[in-house]
Amino acid sequence: xxxxxxxxxxxxxxxxxxxxxxxxxxxxxxxxxxxxxxxxxxxxxxxxxxxxxxxxxxxxxxxxxxxxxxxxxxxxxxxxxxxxxxxxxxxxxxxxxxxxxxxxxxxxxxxxxxxxxxxxxxxxxxxxxxxxxxxxxxxxxxxxxxxxxxxxxxxxxxxxxxxxxxx
Numbered sequence: 001x002x003x004x005x006x007x008x009x010x011x012x013x014x015x016x017x018x019x020x021x022x023x024x025x026x027x028x029x030x031x032x033x034x035x036x037x038x039x040x041x042x043x044x045x046x047x048x049x050x051x052x053x054x055x056x057x058x059x060x061x062x063x064x065x066x067x068x069x070x071x072x073x074x075x076x077x078x079x080x081x082x083x084x085x086x087x088x089x090x091x092x093x094x095x096x097x098x099x100x101x102x103x104x105x106x107x108x109x110x111x112x113x114x115x116x117x118x119x120x121x122x123x124x125x126x127x128x129x130x131x132x133x134x135x136x137x138x139x140x141x142x143x144x145x146x147x148x149x150x151x152x153x154x155x156x157x158x159x160x161x162x163x164x165x166x167x
Contacts (some may be wrong), residue, residue, distance in 0.1 A: 001140050001156040002071045002129050006116045012066045016059065026062045034065060037151060045147075049140055056135045057144055061151055064117060074155040085159070086150040093146055101126060101141050108149060114156050120164040 010145065016023045030038045041057050042048075049057070068074050089108075096104050105122055112118055125141045125148070136144060 008118050009067050012063050053140050068155045077154040085153045089146045117152045
């Protein structure tokens with residue numbers, strides 16, 4: 001998979017934020033090409049999140065999918081792959097106890113081929129002190145990061161975490 005640079009991600013964010021029809025078109029395209037991924041934020045795993053967190057996650061997921069799709073057509077993600085990758089990512093986060101949110105994510109960045117996509121996920125889920133509106137609760141940050149990392153892995157074909165965890 002070709003490296004997806006930050007400027008591409010920024011362009012996608014801007015396009016989806018500025019044009020409501022672009023957001024609707026991206027949703028429709030994802031529905032057609034990645035139905036399992038589109039259903040992912042509507043599963044029972046996401047019931048603990050607020051409606052605002054789920055909406056924001058859907059936006060972030062669309063950004064990732066659209067950015068990846070600009071470089072190649074991602075393989076169709078199935079439920080088994082999604083589950084295996086998610087389990088592997090949870091194993092990594094559970095193996096890194098203590099510290100603040102950003103430091104707990106360090107193991108995910110070691111040798112990761114799509115560092116800009118991962119940094120986008122981290123930055124999007126980390127609130128600045130001056131932010132008035134809180135999009136993601138502190139409790140939701142970690143789980144939403146793992147979910148977004150899972151989507152990035154599935155779309156880019158990254159599977160080192162699965163083989164490392166023995167799956």
